[in-house]
Amino acid sequence: MDLANKQFLMELLQTPSPSGQEMLIQHKWIHYVKPFADEIRTDHAGNAIGVLNPNAPFKVLLAGHCDEIALVINRIDENGYLFFDKVGGINEKAAVGMMVTVIGYNGIRTGVIGVNAQHHGGLKDGFGLEDLFIDCGYKTKQEAEQEVQIGDLIVYKRNPELLNNQYIAGRGLDNRTGAFIVAEVLRRVKELGCQVGVYAASTVNEETNLGGAYFAASAIEPTMAIACDVTFATDYPGVNKNKYGDVQLEKGPVLAKGAPINIKMNQLLESTAKELAISLQYELTPRMTGTDADKMRLTGKGVPVALVSLPLRYMHSPVETVSIKDIADEIELLAQMIAKLTGKESLNPLEK
Template sequence: MTNEFAFDYDLLRELTETSGAPGYEDRVRAVVRREFDGIVDEVRTDAMGNVVGTVQGDADYEVAVAAHMDEIGFMVRHVDEDGFLALDALGGWDLRVLKAQRVTVHAEADDLTGVIGSAPPHLLDDDEDERGVEDVHVDLGLPAEEANERVAVGDLVTMEQTTTRVGEHVTGKALDDRVCLFAMLEAAKRVDDPDVTVHFCATVQEELGIRGASALGVDLDPDLAVALDVTVAQDVPAVEKEADYVTELGEGAAVKLKDGSVVTTPKVHRRMRSVAERREIPHQTEILPSGGTDTAGFQNTHGAKPVGAISVPTRYLHTVTESVHGDDVAAAIDLLAAFLDTETGEHDYRL
């Protein structure tokens, strides 16, 4: 890729820079509903905050496509007498990446910028690596009294980071899973008069245990489900590629075979690869040893379902510098759109 990405980079940047911690995805949800306007036949939101945009098809067959809106974040659990904030984690954090980071505290009246404090190196002790989120504090740079007046227990905290291009890559926060949310929205714009009904689902609380997708599995009860999420790209120095290999950046969209929560339906992932080969869409296969995705939320909820998943290879997951290759993003959009375009409802995915 030389000068321009083959997709709407401005929308991807907007989605990634918008804040949306688990259970509080309001701002991202507003963007999704805006993008659904005019491209789906119906939009609805449920009691958990999942957004479903439905494109009606002719056949009596329904496909659910899911990507989650939430990003890992925090909730304020205490404001101490000196005005520092103590946090409770919403999702899985690598504590090594939190030191000296800027954050946004979403207080009731307005957003406040803070920093996660880091002790000077000469004050650290041997137990520093054993500390957890309960030891992290946010410094708002405000007098103690004002901090206590403006911030309350339960306020949300997200990382403060812009999204930018780095060579052929896009890097920033919350690419997990906004890059796949973006891919789903872009594919939805290409779906025109499908044979089957397609429900495009922007889900909530995936980072807390695939909660939104599990509820949708019951409410929608689709005949087929396809989830989109990021996956690990371990093509970096200091990683043994043979021992820890999952995917590589620049090799195309990843067709998931398994992760820590699901084994995808063989007939589904084989058809995905067949479609990719026929359409000459760059792709690779993915076996992720641990970690779960929305795919599992549909597989055995309200009865057994065939499921598949498309992943976008991503470096530096659960940090503020998550990085994807532009060509892989384009390939994921192309593969999802092609898969839906060729879904007639007549494929037999039973085993």
């Protein structure tokens, strides 16, 4: 990645995009993609889609979701403290003591997730989100309600950081890195040239209901679809690799294998990786993938899907960590594979 592209990724990672309220990040994504896309499309779900060769009958859909896990206000007490529930897979243990950004109906506010001092007994064993609260400095419920209300969303107040100039750490790399990757694949395919239609979608709602992917695939009716998400790296202390597999940062993109995945699409990706000398890793998805691929696969008459994932440490924490090299490798792998397509490929596993 050159500096300009890295700056765009950092901008995405600094932009709040809680699931269900992705508008701000989508406007930034559209602004970036517009100069090299033939078309920009949006839909009622809130997806943003950059298109190359919109008239080509063979259509490749790339989906990288831009939404992040979040919190949502469910009660305001008489002293102005905010209580909350989860939007997506929030880890309550990681939330303790964090600063947060409250996206209030009347403006953005900063708060802290308060925690009972250890001197006063600390948190009880087995605590949940219902035991935590947010302090924005309000003194009364009436004061708080001038700025926030039930249903307002909250994200951790955490900026992305470079680690040893090789890794990026921060909140919501799951999966704003994916939204970045599909944008960059579109830009790279534009440079390389291609014979097929390419639809790069920054999808919404993946962390909560996968609805954005369903909207996108239903409207586009792709010939093939690739979900670009993250997966669990297991290369740090305390992880049972016998149980969770061996996935490492800087060892390349991760291909899913399992019943939902089209074998021929994986073969295309593997042959391209071999030509480019890009190393690949694998994960198993025997029943479902838990990603946008699941919804895209079941639209229309059925869509062949693949899942290409970025190894990520510390999933659903405020310090998710990925490798810049893996991002670059995934972009080149996908772009080169798409650029080689003639539009005559059969994805039927029973045909040679």
